[in-house]
Amino acid sequence: MRKSRFTEAQIIGMIKEQEAGMPTAEVCRRHGLSPATFYKMKARYGGMEVSDAARLKALADENA
Template sequence: MKKRFTEEQIIGYLNEAEAELRIKELCSRHGFSDARYYLHWRSKFGRMSVSDAKQLKELKSENSCLKNMLAESMLAVEVT
C-alpha cells in the first residue's frame, strides 16, 4: 500500500499547525481530514523532528530483519 504523505511531510504539517494555522484550514489546504491529523499523525509523530522520524523508520526496518532472522533460526533448530 502506497502512502499518500511521507513522514517528513506529516511532521512539516504538524509544525505548521503548531506555528500558525487553524487545524481545519491546514487540513483543507493539504487535503486530509482533521480526524487523520488528530488520531493518526499527532499521536504518532507528536513532537518528532524529521531526523527522529527517519531514525524510527530505520529502527523498524532493522527490527523486522532481526525478527525474520530469529524465526529462521528457530525453524532451523526445530528441523534438526
C-alpha cells in the first residue's frame, strides 16, 4: 500500500479547518490535494482526534 504524504495529525488538521468554516476547495488548494482525496480522508478520519488515529494505527500494526 502506498504511504501517504500527510501524517494523521495533518489530515485531521485539514478536516478541522474545513469543519471550522473554510471552503473545501480552499483547503484542498492550500494543501495541494484533490477534493476527491480530501473526502476519502474525511470518510476515514472524520470525527477523530489525533490520539484516536494513533490508537487505530497501533491496533492495525498489532493485527498485521
